[in-house]
Amino acid sequence: MDRPRSICNHPVVGTEQQVRTDRVFSALGDATRRDILRRTATGGHSVSSLARHYAMSLAAVQKHVAVLERAELVTKHRRGREQLVTAEVAAVRDARRQLEDLEALWRGRLDRFSEVLAELPPGPTRTPDPTRPLDPTPPLRKAKEQLR
Amino acid sequence: MTVLDVVPDRDAKTLTLTAEYDAPVERVWQLWADPRLLERWWGPPTYPAKVSEHDLRPGGTVVYVMTGPEGDEAKGFWRVTAVDPPHSLAFDDLFGVPDAPAADLPVTRAVVTLTPTGSGTRMVMVSSFPTSEALDQLVEMGMLEGLRQAVGQIDALLTA
Numbered sequence: 001m002d003r004p005r006s007i008c009n010h011p012v013v014g015t016e017q018q019v020r021t022d023r024v025f026s027a028l029g030d031a032t033r034r035d036i037l038r039r040t041a042t043g044g045h046s047v048s049s050l051a052r053h054y055a056m057s058l059a060a061v062q063k064h065v066a067v068l069e070r071a072e073l074v075t076k077h078r079r080g081r082e083q084l085v086t087a088e089v090a091a092v093r094d095a096r097r098q099l100e101d102l103e104a105l106w107r108g109r110l111d112r113f114s115e116v117l118a119e120l121p122p123g124p125t126r127t128p129d130p131t132r133p134l135d136p137t138p139p140l141r142k143a144k145e146q147l148r
Numbered sequence: 149m150t151v152l153d154v155v156p157d158r159d160a161k162t163l164t165l166t167a168e169y170d171a172p173v174e175r176v177w178q179l180w181a182d183p184r185l186l187e188r189w190w191g192p193p194t195y196p197a198k199v200s201e202h203d204l205r206p207g208g209t210v211v212y213v214m215t216g217p218e219g220d221e222a223k224g225f226w227r228v229t230a231v232d233p234p235h236s237l238a239f240d241d242l243f244g245v246p247d248a249p250a251a252d253l254p255v256t257r258a259v260v261t262l263t264p265t266g267s268g269t270r271m272v273m274v275s276s277f278p279t280s281e282a283l284d285q286l287v288e289m290g291m292l293e294g295l296r297q298a299v300g301q302i303d304a305l306l307t308a
Contacts, residue, residue, distance in 0.1 A: 105192070106275070110167050112189035113271075116179055117171055 024091065027071035032056075033064050037087045040074055044084030163275045170268040177234030177262055180204070187212065195222060204231050209246050210239070225249075226258075236261045 027033055032054055039045055039053070051061040065085055068074040073091050076083045169176050179185045183202035191197030191214040201211035210226040225246050226239040241256040242249045257276040262269050 106165055108192055109189055110165065112193075113167070113179055114169065116185055116188045117169055117176060120171075120175060120178065120185070 023071040024073060027067050027073055028092075030064070030067075032061075033068055036061075036064060036068060036085070037073060037092060040085050040087040041089055041092075044077060044079070044086045046082045046084055050085065165273045165275065167271045167273075168265065168268060169271065173262045173264050173269045174234050176269040176271060180237055180260065181233060183210075186210075190214075201225075204228055204233070204237065206230055211246060229257075234262060 028037075035053070036050055039050065047062055047065055048058060050065070051058045054061060065074065065076075068085075069076065071091075072088060074085050074087050076085055078084075179189065181204055183199035186202070187197040187199045190199075190212065195214040195216050197212045197214045199210060199212045201209055203209055206228055208228045210228065212224055214222040214224070216222070222243075223245055224241065224243050226241055227246075228237070228239045230236070230238040236259070238257070238259045241258055259274045261272045261274075263272070264270075
């Protein structure tokens with residue numbers, strides 16, 4: 001049975017999934033790597049051709065590609081003597097969905113927050129005892145006090 | 149009616165949620181301070197939360213479990229870092245149980261501030277983003293658009 005997405009991605013439900021998500025977000029948190037993703041989203045590029053776009057060494061670009069590969073955001077395929085880097089568009093879309101879910105979770109919480117607040121019975125606020133379920137305000141005593 | 153606003157701060161890697169309520173600060177605070185009320189909004193309807201421990205003091209913990217339609221459980225807890233009733237609350241939001249927090253999982257930090265407005269309360273919740281620069285990504289990919297549209301729709305309803 002399908003679970004709501006926001007819960008599917010709840011870290012408790014899938015620890016492995018969350019570790020992966022973390023890896024994905026770390027990988028996405030770098031401008032060069034995001035640029036590599038953009039370039040490789042439409043087709044394969046060799047690391048050396050990618051490296052021409054950045055003011056850094058080939059080894060540094062290779063490292064960025066490795067981070068993306070570990071996060072499963074890109075794959076490498078051999079073509080002749082070259083290895084071509086290609087973005088996994090579905091994985092990028094997944095990451096986007098995770099963030100949307102996080103937003104949805106909080107939006108849901110805030111919606112429910114309003115509802116609970118609206119349903120809260122009128123009257124003075126109480127300091128709740130955390131160890132006990134909420135007691136209703138003793139109405140009789142309150143009525144007596146008001147009569148005095 | 150809740151007016152929702154979401155402001156990302158790239159430098160601080162935080163997401164700020166702002167909501168306004170037509171109720172005094174003390175009443176809004178109750179929804180955090182009362183475990184029976186907290187559990188009514190913390191978990192989604194399909195995964196209702198049950199709060200088993202609720203100690204809103206610095207160093208205290210709030211322990212909850214959310215139970216799904218098939219009896220599957222999602223456990224989580226807060227480590228309260230600062231509290232100033234009924235004005236503010238800061239906690240780390242973790243997964244697992246206090247004795248065995250889920251390893252390798254990001255700790256989300258939350259700071260809730262309630263301030264009185266002319267007609268009610270403004271609740272600002274600053275949520276620090278998990279580990280990396282995920283927020284950066286969120287901004288870059290225009291992920292807040294959906295929420296902005298929702299905010300716009302609410303505004304349209306309010307002014308109609």
